[in-house]
Amino acid sequence: MTSGFTVIRDSTPSAAIPKGTVVAMGNFDGVHLGHRAVIAAALAMGRAHGKPALAVTFEPHPRSFFSPNSPQFRLSDETSKLRLLAGTGLAGAVVMTFDKNRAGTTAQDFIHHDLIDRLGISGIAVGYDFHFGKGRVGSPSLLVGEAPRLGIEVDVQPHVDIDERPVSSSAIRMALAEGQIDDATAMLGGPWFVSGEVIHGEKRGRDLGYPTANIRLDKNCGLKHGIYAVRVGRGDQRFDGVASFGRRPTFDNGAPLLEVFLFDFKGDLYGTALDVAFIGFIREELKFDSIEALVRQMDDDSARARAALAAAPAAFPKLGTIG
Template sequence: MTPFDLPSAPAFRVVRDLEPVPADLRGAVVAIGNFDGVHRGHRAVIDAAAERARALGRPVAALTFEPHPRAVFAPHAPLFRLTPEPVKLAALARAGCDAAFVMTFDAAFAGVSADDFVDQVLVERLAISGAAVGFDFHFGSRRGGSPAFLVQAGARRGFAVDVVGPLHHEGRPVSSSAIRSLLASGRIAEANDLLGYPWFIIGTVIRGDQRGRTLGYPTANIRLDPACGLAHGIYAVRADVAGRRYDAVASFGRRPTFDNGAPLLEVFLFDFSGDLYGAELAVTFHARLREERKFDSVAALVTQMNADSADARLALAGCA
């Protein structure tokens, strides 16, 4: 799975809050969760919903929440989002969902009881035919709704619920927090393994100080969310722009040799020439080559950049 494959799922629809629900989506089987990362564990929940949907001849949809509930419950502790909303929705489409129902998570929504969530959202608004949730999913005011609660409510209200247990991949538990931790440690290959695809960002190229041009390495610069917890360092990446993909090397960090400023992603695309300012760039991360460090001279930095580029080409040659 790659960034520009994601939006290709046909006829994927997004229905927000109280927007009218299309008649053909009422009665869907819904996978319910935050789905940050849409990782292997999330896709197991989606697959369970899809299996029931096929048996019933119904569409399959994701029911998800934005912003992430942590933004409401812990606003002073910004969360490192693996997949900001547009990326998450695209990933849900690629995972096989026909639609996504997106509920705004705010203080009012957080106060809705578990019973009212079932009655007002699942039954009255969506008329679901079934649901799938992870074993640790909780919902409703004070987390009053558990998977067992939802199973019992479904039995009363006429829909079946599949509860998907914890997933381990090659002996390691799969979770969004585990993936965040791996990315924060620069362990890209391990994070990608739990995700089931290369982690990526999508951002708009901004104008920088153009220092890279003077060094022979003109870069496409992207300002990431300040909460991004990716380890600073040099990475072998691929960059997608305007339908084309380029191998590339990227630096994420504060540029300690020069200004030690705000973190910035700087991407040097191999075998590319042109102006990328204002372009949307998708960058997939495949390997961390080294940590960020300060050099004694510009010449020493350029020598290392040459080596980094060679290392990135070599690393990417072994990637699908």
Template sequence: MSEDAWTGRPFTVVTDGEPGALHGAVVAIGNFDGVHRGHRRVIGTALERAASLGRKAAALTFSPHPRRFFRPETPLFSLSSDRNKLRLLAATGLDGAIVFHFDAAFAATTAEDFVRRILVEKFGIGGVAIGYDFHFGKGRAGSPNFLSFEGTRLGFPVDVVPPLEDEGRPVSSGSIRETLSQGKVVEAAELLGAPWFITGEVIHGEKRGRELGFPTANIRLDPSCQLKHGIYAVRVDMEGTRVDGVASFGTRPMFDDGAPLLEVFLLDYEGDLYGKTLDVAFIGWVRHEQKFASIDALKKHMMADVAQARESLKRSGKAFPVLGRI
């Protein structure tokens, strides 16, 4: 990770249901998929409350996403993997994250028990910050009003954060998924507060890019990824080194129409990347994926893609998500 991508703040992750060093913290509760600007407003509220009380601040989140548990037959396009969510949370100034495994037993926990037995008795929370639409507990019976009432009764402050909009667009994980499914990565970055990114290991491919003069680092994304197939300007972080690039995400209609694959051509870079893990940030849209009349026509368009990507990346400055160490 590049030095400028780390806040330097220690970050504790609790995953076994025991509070440890985060006992007594003010908690921001939510799924936090993508850790977008709306989430950061909730987190910022928790940080302010924690500072006023002289306590630590932590995110309280869930894995897997509850929607994956309740509707396993319906793929959910996750904006961030579990690990990347923690890396994003670690860069917000929080002291740590409490991750609950969302399973049948947890889903059966009533709202009353979640507040009294988990938040108060086990974690001794100093306060709670939630979004205006956060619901919890068995049957989603717990509402912001219910949590506020319980906070007053049990002696902890509850901050309910109103919705955030960006020029009339709701800042939500759902709206960001929709923009990415349309290839609108610039709009997604505006809602997120930073470019959307993925992390993956470079795998061996058919080496067609090398034969065409554009060797690529190939990464298999989660099958639930609904990013629009097409060509993108990207910025890549590999073990502390940032390199600009142009990437194709799709089924390679010129060749095999196979399973979707991300193929990243790094600009002005030479080296063996097989087995390395890359962070790939999507900076700009270049064009739709398409089938050309000949290989020569494809190569001509690929050269144009590189030129367009360079311009997009130049305009973006050093845009890249700020990530913490976990």
């Protein structure tokens, strides 16, 4: 395996896949504390075996395959997920395409064909509630039962709790939908972030004294509409700022848009890829009767965002480089 974080896909020749690796298997949406416990177990097992540790994950998310017409608020798209996984110390990821064939594969066939024959794993770590295979028959207990015959080690991680509440991707989605940024941050083990390219907008912010970097998020993003204190990454650079996510009811009540104002920054960001980490919720989105009232509120929002950022840990998602 080459140095760096390597991504293995269904199209990767079998000969190019290192054998004897240890894997952490899951959907890993958000790569939250529960996922990180599974990853830490795989890393520890890999060190004990003297083998690299990889993530095994699925794209698109199985829920999107089984419910294609239901909106799916993903905490991290494929690229963001891989960047988060690359920041954990894993050597790479196996991204398996979740399609009709994969959905119809029995648990036993998945274990024998995908994990043993193709990947040649020596160990696997999973969460207590992870299921796989046709009809979700595959389970941690099935892996444990098969382990002696297959000659692999299996580590099943229990659920992770915060304040006696289990950490889960669905709980984090709910927290974000309610603007509970502190709860989401605690369950993720760091701030939730989105990535996107800065696009041209209506340029209203420039006229108001608040030029913004506009990013179109996924249409299914369930983040509560409102104003947020944010930290922004551009490559290795970091900036503090304040952001609005919503429909701009004072102006056009249009499609949801993320508008980010960077403090103490001057320059052109159009076409630039930004990472925006959400640090604190300031207020809900409001409609104002005048531009003057809006600007006064924006001044107050900026002051509150600066205060929230000054009081918050200097944390930013730990992201690795893919490839």
